[in-house]
Amino acid sequence: MNAPVAVTPEVVKDHGLNDAEYARIVELLGRAPTIVELGIFSVMWSEHCSYKSTRVHLKKLPTSAPWVIQGPGENAGIIDVGDGDVCVFKMESHNHPSFIEPFQGAATGVGGIMRDVFTMGARPVASLDSLRFGEPSHPKTRHLVAGVVSGIGSYGNCMGIPTVAGETNFHKSYNGNILVNAMCVGLAKADKIFYSAAKGAGNPVVYVGSKTGRDGIHGATMASAEFNEDSEEKRPTVQVGDPFAEKLVLEACLELMETDTIIAIQDMGAAGLTSSSSEMADKGGSGIEIDLDKVPQRETNLTAYEMMLSESQERMLAVLKPGREAEAERIFKKWELDFSVIGYTTDTHRMVVRHKGEIVADMPVTALSDAAPIYERPYVKRKPMSGKISFEASRPVMESLLRLLSTPDLCSKRWVWEQYDYTVMADSVQQPGGDAAVVRIHNTNKGLACCTDVTPRYCKANPFEGAKQAVAEAWRNITAVGGKPLAVTDCLNFSNPEKPEAMGEIVAGLEGLGEACRVLEFPIVSGNCSLYNETQGEGILPTPTIGGVGLLKDVHKMATVAFKRDGDAILLIGATKGHLGQSIYLREIEGLEEGAAPPVDLKLEKKTGDFVRAQIEAGADTVHDIADGGLLVAVAEMAMAGGIGAVLRGQFEADKFIPFYFGEDQGRYLMAVPADKADAILAKAKKADLAARHLGFTGAKNDKGEAVLTGVGLPPVTVTALKATHEAWLPEYMKG
């Protein structure tokens, strides 16, 4: 694009703007846009940047609480974790790029979210990833898993930020559209938070970090359209990550933040220089003038259009106090990074871009933000799935357990997490494989509990209940390690909002999210939406991924899933009705994706969780929430983690074994406590009006002295055998 390109109707269409949107641009400018302006509008008004389909619904979400310092709208959300510490966190999708180029797509997803966190003054302390792939038999799946996992590892490992938790699941609806949702959690001091509002005129605008190249042009626009057969031709729009550069940018920015030179700072993420400069001016109520000749460039003959739309990675934009440029420059030179004053803030409320002495864009800042289109898309809410489900009641339970433990969704994800450095920074006090990761707040006894959760098959069956469940599950996982759940970041992955059924899933999902967050006092402080997750007309399961963060006041009072002692009483807290609809059991053993999603009683959820957390604070050290796969899978996970067996006793009819052991009723936990403490806990539960029962004991062994899992209806199987089957599937599959 070296010669000036005329803005023809075809060019407008190629920029993903419809006729009405184009007419609005002309109206806002009072003239036809230049090609640079058209490019700027196209990215800023893209779904990815403008939230035009979801904004009206997102507004209804609960985003505040006394401990929330910053809700949605900044680079990341911020919550108070006491003693002058704040936790800064966000999750973001990098779905489309990761499908096209899995290694770089996933790597830059991680890099982008880390920048969102450190740009606010926080040192990232934990990284999490929620991954959804297509069915294992799909020809692309293995390659995508390998690429995504190694991309995440290569970036996070080099940054020296532990990747501590996440999910990896498979379903055919993701065959042509995988999901890579990366979350970053950071820590800052309450009096050292940095925002993106570029207040005041005449302040220098500084570009720091890596040079600008042609990579990632129109990434935001790509992320806002459906996939088709030609999508792989879009590989050049995927950015290339350089974690080394990012590590330097991180350290240099944190060093700069120790000075008082910064007025505002923001990373250049989606839509690069365009979004960072216009958003900073918009939030600051100022204007901005930039000269593209001053932008550090990696390639020759970059056009203004390319520079404004490049999504080259590891770049930041800062507005400094006037006269402090030299001080800041010294820091960036020390870290061998580019530093260039590329413009100034103004009081004109306009964004003016110059290139080679000419003005190539001159537009009102609010035209890109407030004036961006907002749609109330028509929607239809599907009737939730329900109905009686059928299953073979006499199927042997233990055989089914062994099969379930080796299914793609329930098998051990060790193959994944062993490629991530989860121990660097020496504060990972609860490592992968538990309910939530716990990262100690450096130099204190406090800990942050973090997790990512969503059960898309529930969301498909019932978007409202499914979204509630996603929030409840995150809340439960934090509770199960002893944390007090504080706030949520979300990554709302849905399909095409222009289709009323899909839009109905979005609307119902957001309603469920809102309700759960309100009742559980678990506000949403940051996140993003990823729509158009659809390939050749096939949408993904609705996947509103929830990233939860909670606080442990004392990491010494933390629970883990592993059985720790022989002879402990195993307690089941929460009611078991045997809900098999949409369960993993039904899908994997009976081949049915049927029935209603399990309902979540949020008030009961809260009461149950608060009770369990109180027991952990009083010394209970072994807790696991019951999730995918149901009760028996949860017991097996505790046994495998501790290398200790269990015997389950029960008084129920043989034809109830399957719903009892594999039903996915919500709001349940298992605890293992010294036997002499069991009665007191059960009595307390009864007093609190909670269902609770003594399920069995740990420490069961066979006559060879090997730890076994056994019980009513359960012929003994050694824990070693459970582990072998649990660990086998993923490495075997990846060998190909």
Next chain:
Amino acid sequence: MKSAVVVFPASNCDRDAAVALEQITGQKPVMVWHADSEVPDVDLIVLPGGFSYGDYLRCGAMAGQSNIMRAVKEKSEQGVRVLGICNGFQVLTETHMLPGVLIRNAGLKFVCRPQPLDVVETQSVFTCKYAAGQRVVFPVAHGEGNYFADDETLDRLEGEGRVVFKYAPGENPNGSARDIAGILNEKRNVLGLMPHPERVCDPLLGGTDGRAVFEGLLEALG
């Protein structure tokens, strides 16, 4: 005991090493910048883990050419103890302060896990607080930790008692020759190892097996 930790661009275990040193020796180490050409007067220099200069060439190759490594080498020749952990071990082989090379893991993947090791040599300041043959668990976290050297070098290392840590039999995470996890130089004042003792100095982090490395140094160096 006075210590220094060298910080290369994209070192990322510098803080972990500093925390462990301060906890165990009671003294904060000096953090030394890679562009400096002098190391202060200390008893121990730690080359920490990480991805020095991005490690886009061979791991440790760029760091091996840095100003500070010339100074570290000089100090080591004067007898100052040098401990290279993970990327630090790679830097030590790149500068030929230790023999052999560290190549890509045999499994071709980064590997992070609690790693059982055997302490096979206790005649060194780094391992004097361990019992000979003691089984310990340190985390490993690397993509290129596959130790390689010719047979003659390996025989010599083993013959001279310079192989101090070996991966437990059957537990070799990276394909290292003779299960080698950590080796000494000829003068026995330089140790390089792939596993991370500094990450297991606190019971909350899965053990304290690493403490004895620093306790031994403290005892020997005061």
